[in-house]
Amino acid sequence: MxxxxxxxxxxxxxxxxxxxxxxxxxxxxxxxxxxxxxxxxxxxxxxxxxxxxxxxxxxxxxxxxxxxxxxxxxxxxxxxxxxxxxxxxxxxxxxxxxxxxxxxxxxxxxxxxxxxxxxxxxxxxxxxxxxxxxxxxxxAALKMTTLLNTKTGFRETAAQLGMRLPTGRVCRRLEVEGVARELLRDHERVVVKPDRSAGGHGMRFVSRDDLSSGAILALETVGGPEGMWVVEECLDVAESVSIQLEVTTSGAHALFSGVMRTAQGSFTGYTSPLPPSFAHVADELEEWGTALGRYLADHGYVGPFGLDALVDEGGAAYASESNIRRTATTTPHTMVTRLTAGSANPDPAWSVSKGWTRSPMGFEGALARLRASGLAFDVERGEGVVLYADAPPDGHSWRYAVIARSAGAVEEHEAALAQAFQFEGG
Incomplete structure (x- = not known):
């Protein structure tokens, strides 16, 4: 490396x-x-x-x-x-x-x-x-990594760089409920984000009904009463997308982009590349990501980073956060690139996700089931399923990667895996 x-x-x-x-x-x-x-x-x-x-x-x-x-x-x-x-x-x-x-x-x-x-x-x-x-x-890069891994730091920087952002405000913990009430006058729902959070942890979605019924915002006390929070309009989201880039001595370069799988704002998986139905946001994502990369480079940062965005029902992309570190997709992408180099599938589609088995398994048992199903990754073909994160402590919640020739083939592999592993809901 x-x-x-x-x-x-x-x-x-x-x-x-x-x-x-x-x-x-x-x-x-x-x-x-x-x-x-x-x-x-x-x-x-x-x-x-x-x-x-x-x-x-x-x-x-x-x-x-x-x-x-x-x-x-x-x-x-x-x-x-x-x-x-x-x-x-x-x-x-x-x-x-x-x-x-x-x-x-x-x-x-x-x-x-x-x-x-x-x-x-x-x-x-x-x-x-x-x-x-x-x-x-x-x-020297610590100041920037610390700032841009916060919601408030990202929102301020993204605005300076010309990214489209959801309507919102930065405020202290004690001001959150008042700010939420103000934004709910013009928006059906708002999302409340703690300043430091990843993977959707700690986010709260609040509607007008929540406030009219007298509901009190149940927020974590991270950062104490003076801690910073962001309150934003809750968009009608068609898809959550991201682009991963890298800052090197020669500038900022896009590595890959894709769709994030989420549940209530929390990250649950990823599929790359972006589907054709969202290809129209790819250029804008890369433009925003490259601008952020230049900004990072100017402040001494070198290495990988991610930029997340939400695409609304009208097809417009809104920047949502940056992750100035190795993300949940950085290592899987490196793994996919490594495993397919020199194979018959040098430019693969891929996904990472998690499925829950009805009965617990150890790693050897899971691998045996994978091989028996014919889904195990084949190095020569550059296709198949990889158990990329070892056996889970509970024996049920298996993380996996699917590598295939097309997005359609990825979906077929995932459906077959759900059946072979007897995933709940599969």
């Missing part, structure tokens, strides 16, 4: 960049996705993970990527509660172990989220932060 040496993949899902660390429960849930980082490993790399990876899953990953197990290392960090991963590594006494595995080979730290604790940890183990040339360069 670098020209100079190996990578220490630092799966710091427990980070205060997107959500306050007081929201420990949701952070622990997100951390269960850390096994997907194994798809990034190449010979010489190290994975530092807050959750264990099963031997069966690792054999599966290495089998598809062609990586010899003895050429990589996986460091499993014992649970330490809702603390940054760097702190958990220290509490487990693993700092020297990670440093020794990185060695003196020009390695760099690749965090999921660039936050202050990661910068401090990089200094401690004497590694640069990928893709920055120095720790100081990475630290």
């Amino acid at each position: 670098t020209e100079t040496g190996p990578i220490v993949v630092f799966a710091n899902f427990l980070s205060d960049l997107a959500v306050d660390l007081n929201e420990g429960q949701i952070l622990m849930q997100w951390a269960q996705q850390a096994p997907r980082k194994a798809w990034l490993l190449r010979p010489g790399d190290v994975l530092v993970t807050p959750v264990p990876l099963s031997p069966e899953f690792l054999r599966y990953v290495y089998g598809l990527t062609g990586v010899s197990p003895e050429t990589v290392a996986v460091v499993e960090v014992p649970p330490a509660g809702a603390v940054p991963l760097a702190q958990a590594v220290r509490e487990a006494g693993l700092v020297e172990h990670v440093r020794a595995l990185a060695g003196d080979r020009g390695a760099a730290l690749l965090p999921t989220a660039l936050d202050a604790s990661t910068i401090e940890f990089a200094r401690e183990i004497r590694l640069a932060v990928h893709p920055y040339p120095t720790i100081e360069a990475a630290e």
